[in-house]
Amino acid sequence: MHDGNTFSMKRRDLLRxxxxxxxxxxxxxxMSSLGLAAESSFKGSPKLQGAPNNTSVLILGxxxxxxxxxxxxxxxxxxxxxxxxxxxxxxxxxxxxxxxRFTELGGFSxxxxxxxxxxxxxxxxxLPYHHxxxxxxxxxxxxxxxxxxxxxxxxxxxxxxxxxxxxxxYRTINADYRGHVAELLAKSTQQGKLDETVSxxxxxxxxxxxxxxxxxxxxxxxxxxxASSNRRGFDKxxxxxxxxxxxxxxxxxxxxLLGSRLWSALSAGEIYxxxxxxxxxxxxxxxxxxxxxxxLDGVIRYGAKVTxxxxxxxxxxxxxxxxxxxGSTHKAQADWCICTIPLSVLSQIPMNVSAPMTAAISAVxxxxxxxxxxxFKRRFWxxxxxxxxxxxxxxxxxxxxxxxxxxxxxxxxxVLLGAYIxxxxxxxxxxxxxxxxxxxxxxxxxxxxxxxxxxxxxxxxVGWHRSPFTMGCFGLWSDDTRAKHYDNLxxxxxxxxxxxxxxxxxxxxxxxxxxxxxxxxxxxxxxxxAEARA
Amino acid sequence: MKLHRLLTxxxxxxxxxxxxxxxxxxxxxxxxxxxxxxxxDGKAVFEHICQGCHMPDAKxxxxxxSYPALTGNPRLVSAAYMAAVILHGRRDMPSFxxxxxxxxxxxxxxxxxxxxxxxxxxxxxxxxxxxxxxxxQEVAGMHP
Numbered sequence: 001m002h003d004g005n006t007f008s009m010k011r012r013d014l015l016r017x018x019x020x021x022x023x024x025x026x027x028x029x030x031m032s033s034l035g036l037a038a039e040s041s042f043k044g045s046p047k048l049q050g051a052p053n054n055t056s057v058l059i060l061g062x063x064x065x066x067x068x069x070x071x072x073x074x075x076x077x078x079x080x081x082x083x084x085x086x087x088x089x090x091x092x093x094x095x096x097x098x099x100x101r102f103t104e105l106g107g108f109s110x111x112x113x114x115x116x117x118x119x120x121x122x123x124x125x126x127l128p129y130h131h132x133x134x135x136x137x138x139x140x141x142x143x144x145x146x147x148x149x150x151x152x153x154x155x156x157x158x159x160x161x162x163x164x165x166x167x168x169x170y171r172t173i174n175a176d177y178r179g180h181v182a183e184l185l186a187k188s189t190q191q192g193k194l195d196e197t198v199s200x201x202x203x204x205x206x207x208x209x210x211x212x213x214x215x216x217x218x219x220x221x222x223x224x225x226x227a228s229s230n231r232r233g234f235d236k237x238x239x240x241x242x243x244x245x246x247x248x249x250x251x252x253x254x255x256x257l258l259g260s261r262l263w264s265a266l267s268a269g270e271i272y273x274x275x276x277x278x279x280x281x282x283x284x285x286x287x288x289x290x291x292x293x294x295x296l297d298g299v300i301r302y303g304a305k306v307t308x309x310x311x312x313x314x315x316x317x318x319x320x321x322x323x324x325x326x327g328s329t330h331k332a333q334a335d336w337c338i339c340t341i342p343l344s345v346l347s348q349i350p351m352n353v354s355a356p357m358t359a360a361i362s363a364v365x366x367x368x369x370x371x372x373x374x375x376f377k378r379r380f381w382x383x384x385x386x387x388x389x390x391x392x393x394x395x396x397x398x399x400x401x402x403x404x405x406x407x408x409x410x411x412x413x414x415v416l417l418g419a420y421i422x423x424x425x426x427x428x429x430x431x432x433x434x435x436x437x438x439x440x441x442x443x444x445x446x447x448x449x450x451x452x453x454x455x456x457x458x459x460x461x462v463g464w465h466r467s468p469f470t471m472g473c474f475g476l477w478s479d480d481t482r483a484k485h486y487d488n489l490x491x492x493x494x495x496x497x498x499x500x501x502x503x504x505x506x507x508x509x510x511x512x513x514x515x516x517x518x519x520x521x522x523x524x525x526x527x528x529x530a531e532a533r534a
Numbered sequence: 535m536k537l538h539r540l541l542t543x544x545x546x547x548x549x550x551x552x553x554x555x556x557x558x559x560x561x562x563x564x565x566x567x568x569x570x571x572x573x574x575d576g577k578a579v580f581e582h583i584c585q586g587c588h589m590p591d592a593k594x595x596x597x598x599x600s601y602p603a604l605t606g607n608p609r610l611v612s613a614a615y616m617a618a619v620i621l622h623g624r625r626d627m628p629s630f631x632x633x634x635x636x637x638x639x640x641x642x643x644x645x646x647x648x649x650x651x652x653x654x655x656x657x658x659x660x661x662x663x664x665x666x667x668x669x670x671q672e673v674a675g676m677h678p
Contacts, residue, residue, distance in 0.1 A: 085597075085598045105587075105589070105595035105596075105597050105601065106589045106590070106595050107595075305598060306598075341598070343625075343626065344599065344625070344626030345598045345599035347599075347625040347626060348599040348600060348625070349599070362625050364626070365623050365625075365626055365627060365628035365629065366626040366628075368586070368628075368642075423642050424571055424642040427582070427583045427586055427642060428582045428583070428586075430586035430587075431581060431582055431583060431584075431585045431586035463586065465586050465587050466586065466587075466595075467597075468595075468597025468598055469597060469598050470598075471587075471597065471598070471599055471601070471626060472626050476628070
């Protein structure tokens with residue numbers, strides 16, 4: 001947390017300020033105009049009518065985009081084959097569970113030792129309720145869902161340089177921030193400072209609403225008492241019998257609150273993608289990819305590393321080798337090809353498409369991200385701290401501690417998301433061997449949960465730039481590159497078209513992969529039908 | 535290859551990246567204000583950033599695609615080429631240029647001195663024995 005940053009305000013900060021001062025609706029409007037909060041374009045799976053006889057489509061990549069395309073095209077009557085580099089379906093839709101092995105680039109190998117029922121989702125971990133496309137496939141494939149807790153008022157917001165490094169409950173900071181802002185606005189109203197902009201009648205209503213919104217007392221002050229403690233918590237909770245009397249808590253002073261900058265962690269749950277309700281598949285996000293893989297049994301060729309993609313007027317020919325046996329060349333051919341290989345990898349594969357598409361493929365850098373899963377002997381965050389699901393945000397390099405949204409109140413073990421890192425710290429964590437990433441996550445995390453040292457058992461750590469199948473986390477478009485290249489990337493080029501989160505306005509989200517796949521199969525289908533008629 | 539020509543090529547290929555778009559998944563990392571890296575020398579830059587992809591022994595790695603080795607790689611003959619790639623990025627490799635913009639990567643950018651330092655470090659380690667050096671001023675001269 002740094003002061004004096006006002007001159008280089010980040011867009012993120014600006015959005016947060018809009019959210020703080022004008023509410024979520026204004027922030028949403030600002031985000032929409034930036035293309036950040038657009039609702040999924042999903043309008044139901046397309047009904048592809050009249051697939052031409054004996055027409056084949058080769059799909060590269062068995063991630064969400066590739067498997068949605070394969071599932072729908074096969075249903076429509078196309079002959080479908082999928083080539084996948086990994087030995088499993090899903091791509092970034094992936095859960096690491098006990099017994100799994102993962103070898104990252106550079107040869108660093110991990111053997112996950114988690115107990116049954118525990119897992120880490122190295123990639124996506126939550127499903128917003130308005131991501132209708134991916135949710136519809138969960139339903140279709142029979143993948144059971146459960147709630148994902150995003151906002152937990154009893155989780156922490158933390159800064160190493162505020163309150164002596166002691167984590168604060170989200171509830172407390174949220175209540176105090178609102179209470180103080182409400183009191184300031186009420187005072188301004190009473191002092192006539194809003195007379196020019198707010199009518200007398202509306203001023204009455206405004207004061208009434210501020211009292212409610214900020215938990216102000218009868219004098220419109222945010223003070224220690226039952227009203228404020230009902231938001232921020234009591235020093236002693238109300239009980240029964242002779243020990244019943246509650247002891248109200250005392251709000252944090254405004255200057256201390258503002259100086260802590262912990263208010264910056266309050267608005268995450270207001271963002272469209274993080275608003276209640278969110279879901280997760282029971283047993284890990286990877287259940288979706290596994291279910292797709294099961295549905296497409298026999299269609300997917302695993303361990304296939306694509307080495308060249310060539311098209312002519314009649315079809316597409318793809319060269320690939322067994323990932324385990326370099327040099328062993330195979331060929332797959334089809335009338336059409338849908339390529340979902342991440343641009344980080346695709347930019348290295350020879351492919352005869354137009355110059356604009358080639359330029360687009362090479363124009364997108366990939367974001368760095370790291371996740372660390374930590375298994376503990378007991379669920380101390382529940383037993384000691386009464387945190388059931390949700391997220392702690394911190395300015396330590398680990399950025400995030402995610403508490404499991406399942407298995408509540410069980411007496412067994414549990415796995416925390418011990419770090420979820422972007423930007424510079426993600427580069428740095430990626431550059432460490434996996435064991436060191438885990439050590440660092442423990443060091444930093446124990447500043448928030450001292451129980452770490454006593455209770456830690458085993459961990460896994462995934463740095464996405466070390467992932468052999470993606471070489472990065474997701475395509476990081478800028479406004480400039482999108483304007484210049486996005487449409488070129490998404491065009492059908494002869495007999496080849498691309499799909500995936502990188503071909504969407506929902507970067508990094510599975511919904512982007514789903515909607516890009518559905519969009520592209522409809523366009524390919526129209527071409528194939530037109531060609532058959534010609 | 536002349537610097538000017540190289541830069542023009544970078545521009546033409548769209549390698550310049552002014553990342554200014556907030557990406558959805560990071561928007562709940564609000565608390566986490568990062569500062570620009572303060573790595574002391576070229577070795578520190580390499581070990582904290584570069585080796586994530588190019589690996590601790592600088593030999594690169596291969597999976598579905600490859601990260602190039604920085605040892606025995608003929609392109610290292612040109613320190614200016616390396617500077618252009620680090621400044622402007624290449625394919626999936628992000629740009630590390632400090633532009634003063636407000637993009638999500640700005641806090642991960644390197645100073646011209648750090649870029650010169652890491653180039654000189656790589657070109658004299660991992661079996662590389664290039665005698666010439668690049669200066670921070672020369673790197674600065676390659677900004678668009």
